[in-house]
Amino acid sequence: MNKTDSFAISELKTIGLTPFIYCSNQALFQVNRNVPLVDALSMASDFLFLAKDLTREAAFNRDTDRHIWAAHYLTAMSKALVDDVTKVLERGPDRESKKAKQ
Structure with missing residues (x-):
């Protein structure tokens, strides 16, 4: 990966196609x-960290769910x-640059 590729990746954004x-x-x-x-991805990591702590607490506290x-x-x-990020990465940079040229 060259410097241009890493810059292009840092410019990628979510596409907002993933419901939950x-x-x-x-x-x-x-x-x-x-x-x-x-x-x-940073936010997803934070959410998973909190979920991990909550599940650990739940294992010891069976009084409530x-x-x-x-x-x-x-x-x-x-x-x-993570799914939305994956959709963006699977599309690839070629698709984005083709859309921009149109």
């Missing part, structure tokens, strides 16, 4: 468009972010 948290078979939330991929539900929603958001 469904209610009555309809997506309640969706990843927003135009978030830099680095920021999206609130930790588990919080971890469930955090992992759903993390997955949506």
